Amino acid sequence: MSSLQSARVISLILAAIEDLNLQLPPERKIPVSPDTNLASPEGLLDSMGMVILISCIEDRLREWTGAEVILSNEGDATVLSQAFRTVRTLAAHVVHCANSTRVFPDKE
Amino acid sequence: MWYIAQTVRVFSRTKNKMTKISALLVSDFNGESFTGYLNNDTRAPQIACQMAPFGQVVQSLADETLPCWRETPDLVLVWTTPERQLPSFRAAIDNPLCQPELLMAEVDEFCRLIQQAAGRVRTIFVTSWVMSSANRGLGLIDLKQNSGCAHMLLRANLRLVENLKGLTNVYVLNAQRWLELAGAARAYDSTLWYMGKVGFGLDVQKQAVHDVKAALQALTGMTRKLIVLDLDDTLWGGIIGDVGLEGLRLGGHDPVGEALVDLQRYLKALKNRGILLGIVSKNEENLALQAISQHPEMVLRVEDFAGWRINWKDKADNLLDLVKELNVGLQSVVFIDDNPAERFRIQKAFPEVLVPEWPKDKLRYPAALQALDCFDLPAITPEDAARSDHFLAERLRKAVQTESASVSDWLQGLDTTVTVEPLSLAHLPRATQLLNKTNQMNLSTRRMTESEFWAWSQNNDNRVWTFRVSDRFGDAGLIGIVGLQQKGTTATMVDFVLSCRVMGRRIEETMVHVAAHKAKQLGLNCLCATYRPTPRNQPCVEFLEKRSAFRRQNADEPYSLSLDNPPPLPDCIKLIDGSK
Numbered sequence: 113m114s115s116l117q118s119a120r121v122i123s124l125i126l127a128a129i130e131d132l133n134l135q136l137p138p139e140r141k142i143p144v145s146p147d148t149n150l151a152s153p154e155g156l157l158d159s160m161g162m163v164i165l166i167s168c169i170e171d172r173l174r175e176w177t178g179a180e181v182i183l184s185n186e187g188d189a190t191v192l193s194q195a196f197r198t199v200r201t202l203a204a205h206v207v208h209c210a211n212s213t214r215v216f217p218d219k220e
Numbered sequence: 221m222w223y224i225a226q227t228v229r230v231f232s233r234t235k236n237k238m239t240k241i242s243a244l245l246v247s248d249f250n251g252e253s254f255t256g257y258l259n260n261d262t263r264a265p266q267i268a269c270q271m272a273p274f275g276q277v278v279q280s281l282a283d284e285t286l287p288c289w290r291e292t293p294d295l296v297l298v299w300t301t302p303e304r305q306l307p308s309f310r311a312a313i314d315n316p317l318c319q320p321e322l323l324m325a326e327v328d329e330f331c332r333l334i335q336q337a338a339g340r341v342r343t344i345f346v347t348s349w350v351m352s353s354a355n356r357g358l359g360l361i362d363l364k365q366n367s368g369c370a371h372m373l374l375r376a377n378l379r380l381v382e383n384l385k386g387l388t389n390v391y392v393l394n395a396q397r398w399l400e401l402a403g404a405a406r407a408y409d410s411t412l413w414y415m416g417k418v419g420f421g422l423d424v425q426k427q428a429v430h431d432v433k434a435a436l437q438a439l440t441g442m443t444r445k446l447i448v449l450d451l452d453d454t455l456w457g458g459i460i461g462d463v464g465l466e467g468l469r470l471g472g473h474d475p476v477g478e479a480l481v482d483l484q485r486y487l488k489a490l491k492n493r494g495i496l497l498g499i500v501s502k503n504e505e506n507l508a509l510q511a512i513s514q515h516p517e518m519v520l521r522v523e524d525f526a527g528w529r530i531n532w533k534d535k536a537d538n539l540l541d542l543v544k545e546l547n548v549g550l551q552s553v554v555f556i557d558d559n560p561a562e563r564f565r566i567q568k569a570f571p572e573v574l575v576p577e578w579p580k581d582k583l584r585y586p587a588a589l590q591a592l593d594c595f596d597l598p599a600i601t602p603e604d605a606a607r608s609d610h611f612l613a614e615r616l617r618k619a620v621q622t623e624s625a626s627v628s629d630w631l632q633g634l635d636t637t638v639t640v641e642p643l644s645l646a647h648l649p650r651a652t653q654l655l656n657k658t659n660q661m662n663l664s665t666r667r668m669t670e671s672e673f674w675a676w677s678q679n680n681d682n683r684v685w686t687f688r689v690s691d692r693f694g695d696a697g698l699i700g701i702v703g704l705q706q707k708g709t710t711a712t713m714v715d716f717v718l719s720c721r722v723m724g725r726r727i728e729e730t731m732v733h734v735a736a737h738k739a740k741q742l743g744l745n746c747l748c749a750t751y752r753p754t755p756r757n758q759p760c761v762e763f764l765e766k767r768s769a770f771r772r773q774n775a776d777e778p779y780s781l782s783l784d785n786p787p788p789l790p791d792c793i794k795l796i797d798g799s800k
Contacts, residue, residue: 131422134256134257134705135253135256135257135260135422136253136256136260137259137260138257160250160252160416162414163411163415163416163418164253164412164422166411166415167409167411167412167421167422173407184411184415185404185505199674207354217455
C-alpha cells in the first residue's frame, strides 16, 4: 500500500465522518480531522455511530475499489473498539482489512 | 392544525426563530439515523422528531399512556416492515407453502391501530410496505401463488391504502420510490441491520426525508403554485426567431422532440391538478404565440397558460410583472430556463423563487421536472383542475374592463352570481384547502385539518358558510369561507377567507353582507372581526379599513359592525342563498 493510498484512506474516513454527522445532533457531531478521537474515552463516537461509520466507509471503499471490504470483523466488539479509537487507528484497520482482501488498485 | 399556521407564520417572519413541527417515529426497526436526518434537514418546515421504542409498534400506537405520548406530537410517522408487522408475511418467507388466510385480518388490525392513533394526533404518515428485491420469493410463481411474497405484498398494500383512505388526517407514503431512488444495491445494508437493527440503507432514509418534507410542505400550504417557463430550447428545441415554426424540434421521430413532448405532457398534468403555467421568454410575442397555437406537436396551447411576458425586457422584471398579474407570491414560483445566466439572474433577484438546476441534455428535461417535489397537494379538487381556465376567463374580463367606461360598469357587466351555502361534507375538502392555502384575504390565517375544521363547524356556537362565484366568463367554484362564532349577543367572524382569484370584484362586501344578515337572523346585535396580521394578509386589513362597513376605535380592538343596519348587498351581485 502506497502513502498515496494511505492518505486516500484517511480522506475517505473523513468523508464518511461527514456523512455520519448529517444524522447527528449538533452537540454530538464528530470533528472532521485526522487527529480526531472516535471511540476512545475522549471521543464522541457511540456504538450506533460506529455501525453507521462502518457502513459509510464500506460503501466508499466499494465505490473506490469496486470490491467488498468487510470492516466489521463479524461484530467482534473488542477488535472494533480498538480499531475505532481514533481516525488513525481506524485508517490502519481499513488498510489491514483491504490488504487482507487485496482490493486496492495497484496504481492510483 | 395550529402548528401549521404557526409554522407558516413564523417562517414568513424570520429564518432564525422557526417553530418546529414535533414528530414521533413509530417503527419496527432502529430509526435513530432517520430521525437524525429528519431533525438536521434545514428545509422548511423543520421537524423535531422523537422515536417511540423501536419494535413496539402495537404498544406505541395503542397505549397513549406511554412516555412517548407525554407531549402529543403534531405528526406521527409509522414506518414498518411487512416481515415484522405481518406474521402471515413472515410465515410465507419461512414456508412458501403456507396458507396466508390471516394476512388481510392482520392488515385490518394494523389499520385499526392507526385509526385509533389518528384520533389523538393531527397528522399521521404511514409508509407502504416494501421488501428487498433480493428476495425472489417463489420466483416464477411469486405473483401467481397466494403465498408468494410479492403477491402478498401487493394485496397487503392495497388493503392498507383502501382501509386508510377514509381517514382525512392519514396519508400513506410510497416507500417503494425511496428504494428505487436509492438503488437496489443500497436499499438494504447487512452491516446496518445485523449490527444496528437499522432497517434500510442510509440513502433510502434520505429519500424518505425528502418525501416527508414534501408532504409537510403540501400540508402547510407551501406548495409551489406557478411554473414560469422559457420557450426556446426549454419548451421546444431551437430558437424560433432563427429556425421558424417549421424548424422547431418538437415531437416527430426525433429523441429531443419526443423528450420535449413528454416534458409538455408532464407540465399539462401539473396544470390539470391546479399548478399554473406561465411564460417568460425573450422573443417576438406574435411569433411565439403563433408557434404555441399552430405547431402540430405542441401539447400545451395558449389556453393552458395563465399568463405570459414575451418580449425583450429583463426576465426578472417580466417575472415580477407576471406574478403581480396572477396574484401569486414569489415564494410560490418555480422558474425553468435552459440558460444558466437567466437562472442565475432570477435566483439572485428573487431568492424565494425555486430555480432548479436544469440539465444540459434535453433528453433529461422530463425527468428533471418529475423530480421536483414541490407540487404535492393534500387533495385535488374540481377548483384545482379549473384554475387555469379561470385565468383565461380573467383575460376576457380584463378585456371587457378596458372597454368599460368605469369599474362600476365593468362589474355590472360581469353578471356575477354568488351562492352561499352552509359548510357540508361534500365541500369540506375544498373549503379546508382554501382555509390552508389562502394567505392574502385571510382574517386569521387559521390552518386546520379537514376533521378539525368540520368538528369546529359542528359546534353549536359556530357556523361556517361557503361561497361560490360564477359570472358570464365562467365558474370560479368555491372561493370563499366565512366562519362565525357566537358568544352572548355578539358574533365573532373567526374566518374570512377569499381566494385572491376573485378579489376586488365586490365578493368581499357580499361576504360581509351575508355574515351580517346571518348573525342578525340568529338574533345577535353585533358582528366583530379580529384581524391577525401575517406578513401576507395586508389586503385583508386594507379591505376592512377602506371598503367594508367594519370600524374600530383603535388598533388593539377588534373591528365591529352594528347589526341594526347591516351593510347592503353590492348592486352588481346576484346572491343565491343555498341554505334556504
